[in-house]
Amino acid sequence: MPELRQDPLSGRSVIIAESRAARPDQFSGRSETDVVVCPFCPGHEDLTPKASAVYPVGCNDDRWQVRVVPNKYPAVELNASGDRGEAAIGVHEVIIESRTHVTSLAEVSANEAELTFFAYRDRLRALSKDQRLDYGLIFKNARVDGGASLEHTHSQLIAAATIPTDVQCELAKAGEYRMLHGRCAYCDLIDGELGGARHVSETASFFSFCPFGSRFPYEMWVLPKEHCESFENVSDSGVAELAQLVRRLIRTLETKLDAPAYNYWIRNAPFRLSPHDDFHWRIELTPRMTRLAGFELGTGCFINPVSPEHSAAQLRAVVAEVV
């Protein structure tokens, strides 16, 4: 049973989830012999738990394009009970982004990309109604150095009963900013970055740039230009527009960097914001060119060998060429 623990000296949270040690790993030495059948490919639906959602909505196993299933090796569980620590209560799902066995969101069809982002929003909407759950994280690990253990392109959703400490800190800072300046910190950030040295790309409703404090080379953030607290609130047309932009940004990375490992995640608001809280969701997307090593683990500070200004200039040169 997964357990949530806090380090008493730092306040840092960890989830101890021993069932995850049993999960298959297509990239380890074992892979070629152990994992010959891809559990995410069509025809193997019986290798995953029953789907919690399929897209197009209501279609059968012959026609799904995106499929959401409970994670067989969950980091959190609704019926978890703590042994030495607190129970790690929550829901852990996998979003299979394509019927085709490809390894990146860059390679799925435009339609599959859209349905994937609809799945993100709809599953967050559904889980946000569960009063036991307070926060939902959508994240994607692509390729070995991105932390993927299965090749077939997929993302994950972990909805948990606790709000991550990092999100709590950010909420406090955003609330403070609103109190001091009477405005949203993120809206002001966008105003300052649009058209500047770190600007990468924009669409009618979304803006992408390399953040001033980038941890990684070519790290990019995507924000809605209009103030929007929660990802659950994005409109249908917004979801479709965002999916195409994110797919294009990943294609840009893959054109520039030769099939890099990458991660993205949605820094979302908690499911229920209190009245004095402020937030403005974003996607953080980064290739994994550098490793988090002794310095990062020992200080919490990151060393980034490519400035966001240089990253953005290089990305701008590529993004216009990419469909």
Next chain:
Amino acid sequence: MPELRQDPLSGRSVIIAESRAARPDQFSGRSETDVVVCPFCPGHEDLTPKASAVYPVGCNDDRWQVRVVPNKYPAVELNASGDRGEAAIGVHEVIIESRTHVTSLAEVSANEAELTFFAYRDRLRALSKDQRLDYGLIFKNARVDGGASLEHTHSQLIAAATIPTDVQCELAKAGEYRMLHGRCAYCDLIDGELGGARHVSETASFFSFCPFGSRFPYEMWVLPKEHCESFENVSDSGVAELAQLVRRLIRTLETKLDAPAYNYWIRNAPFRLSPHDDFHWRIELTPRMTRLAGFELGTGCFINPVSPEHSAAQLRAVVAEVV
């Protein structure tokens, strides 16, 4: 020139150090052709900047066993000046742990291990006298997944003009604990862990265990049993005893795990503690079996598939057999 930046939304620090992009990488695809000469091997002393210390003290190039040199690709510099951010002021050194081209502290001689730890203490002592510097981190990245770019076993020291935010938080917590309980939080932690389910090994002066909130499988901490704020204060006999214990713990990991990538770092006090501050240094040592991926980057929370209780039980079974 390296720059220190803060992300305005999270307060997270990053160092933008573009000169580091130029450093050689023996583990990349380029390695076999580009880096044929090891700059850390005897006879190649002219490939590194002039040594800031050698051990045995005062010996010449024919006889050094441990050699400390300025990092050719520094993440911080004493004469740094900020362009868009603050200047990342500091000193970045490399501690070459052996004359022999081996890839782990487990493979150096007992004497080289001791001299390496003397180098750690002595360089921290020397740099702590520089009023421009406030904090010194010793860290080691071993093997590719540990973040090493050169194979020859070495560690690093980054002394900087700022105290990492994580250390500031820990200082505040330790100070609070002292106020509330009248005792040192770390001494109490040791009392609670000695002989318990997470106990790994002990010597006359040091204690090693898997922490309750372990981020990684087989993560271990080493603390001095007697209260000791700064690593600079460790006695000569303590340094020698500690070096042998850490070498033994790494040998234990290598016996159990087949030459794993690993990191260790010294979580040390700032160079000048204020009177109401409390601290008790430790070494954090971990193999890198799991990857920091989207979930960890998106929440700051870690998922660990092996509990510290199971890790410690397995390590205890091996450590007794290892010299």
